[in-house]
């Protein structure tokens with residue numbers, strides 16, 4: 001669940017107004033595309049949700065945490081309620097597929113028994129069974145992104161946020177990945193996907209929030225066209 | 229790969245991956261501790277010396293050079309009559325020379341005439357705290373040229389000790405800071421080569437203390453290694469030095485504290501500094517990553 005009310009973000013270093021009064025919310029269980037041209041502020045919204053940066057003003061609630069005021073020590077707990085996915089996968093090169101996913105459980109203190117049960121389950125869910133022993137560079141881009149999705153899912157988050165997850169993939173892999181996100185959403189996890197691939201968005205009839213110049217310019221099932 | 233195994237594995241991995249910097253930080257810790265230990269042990273020895281001197285509540289009153297033995301011996305009444313004097317024993321020139329020669333190598337003293345020594349009184353006091361005052365009173369007695377109180381030595385040793393203490397505090401502070409700085413930069417290399425892993429740990433919600441731990445462990449290992457090596461070196465150095473000092477003075481008026489009686493103190497001090505520098509070096513190295 002995300003709630004943003006009149007959120008402004010000014011980057012001091014470049015004196016850029018990245019967000020200029022953002023208002024929108026994502027309810028539990030929803031699937032939302034966040035679209036907009038380059039520099040419109042999409043990644044800034046994702047970073048505010050994950051607590052990587054703080055708003056200059058306004059209110060942000062993420063899974064019941066007040067992100068404008070959250071104490072640094074509370075961030076790890078808050079982040080366990082999120083699964084985050086990036087365009088560049090961010091896998092650990094010298095760890096196998098299995099270990100990359102298990103790593104996410106291990107570092108939050110999961111028990112070995114639970115790790116051994118859960119990791120094969122999520123790898124199977126994202127369609128990577130049989131690839132456990134491979135290293136990231138022995139996989140295709142689409143497979144690598146599936147590893148990242150498995151890692152995001154493995155701690156059972158309430159919400160998945162993905163910043164241009166298909167940016168490095170061809171159209172067919174991209175579509176397959178979106179279908180995977182849809183499957184994850186059907187299983188009850190909230191999904192927020194940032195993208196600027198028009199065909200992809202139009203292939204699904206989902207809610208689309210379009211932003212431009214740091215403001216929401218449309219929000220609805222036909223949002224993508226309004227943004228054009 | 230268990231959680232604990234992971235933490236220790238990462239700690240050791242960092243050390244070997246950046247072998248040169250690890251070597252540098254251990255070396256600098258050793259250097260820092262050796263200097264610190266040398267200064268402290270010097271102070272310990274001066275302190276014992278001061279204590280020794282203060283224990284001797286004995287002062288020596290030298291008689292005017294031109295006074296004969298009979299006249300000099302006659303001063304006894306007046307000396308004993310002075311406040312705070314418990315007893316006074318007359319020692320003639322010749323006796324003084326005999327005593328002196330007994331202490332030193334007789335060959336050195338060949339041809340030395342007794343006239344270079346003075347008649348003197350060895351005086352025992354009731355209260356050493358009053359030593360300075362009694363000394364003054366004795367010096368007003370006609371015929372007494374000079375009163376030597378060990379207090380004078382004690383005072384100058386105390387001054388020397390105080391100067392060493394101040395200088396060493398500054399020096400040790402600087403050295404500890406330098407060690408900390410080098411340690412922290414060594415571990416920063418490890419954090420840098422693992423920055424992607426750290427970013428992932430943060431993203432999936434690992435606690436700050438969990439992210440910090442491998443680097444603190446790396447610092448602790450380096451710090452412990454440094455303090456143990458420094459301790460062994462200090463031990464050898466101290467024993468070598470003290471045996472040279474003892475053998476080069478035929479009288480042991482310099483009573484050197486044996487290493488065995490300060491061993492635990494040195495070890496504890498070294499371990500404390502090594503552990504603190506290591507742990508805080510690790511914490512500092514990772515600090516910037518944990519800000520967001």
Ligand SMILES: Nc1ncnc2c1ncn2[C@@H]1O[C@H](COP(=O)(O)OP(=O)(O)OP(=O)(O)O)[C@@H](O)[C@H]1O
Nearest residue numbers: 011013014016018037038039040041042043044045
């Ligand atoms: N760390 C930063 N410091 C300064 N300015 C920044 C920073 N990050 C982003 N900006 C600026 O803020 C604005 C919004 O950036 P943001 O990354 O949110 O855009 P975006 O919608 O994700 O773009 P893209 O589609 O290219 O990824 C841009 O003008 C960008 O230059």
Ligand SMILES: [Mg+2]
Nearest residue numbers: 042043044163
């Ligand atoms: Mg972006």
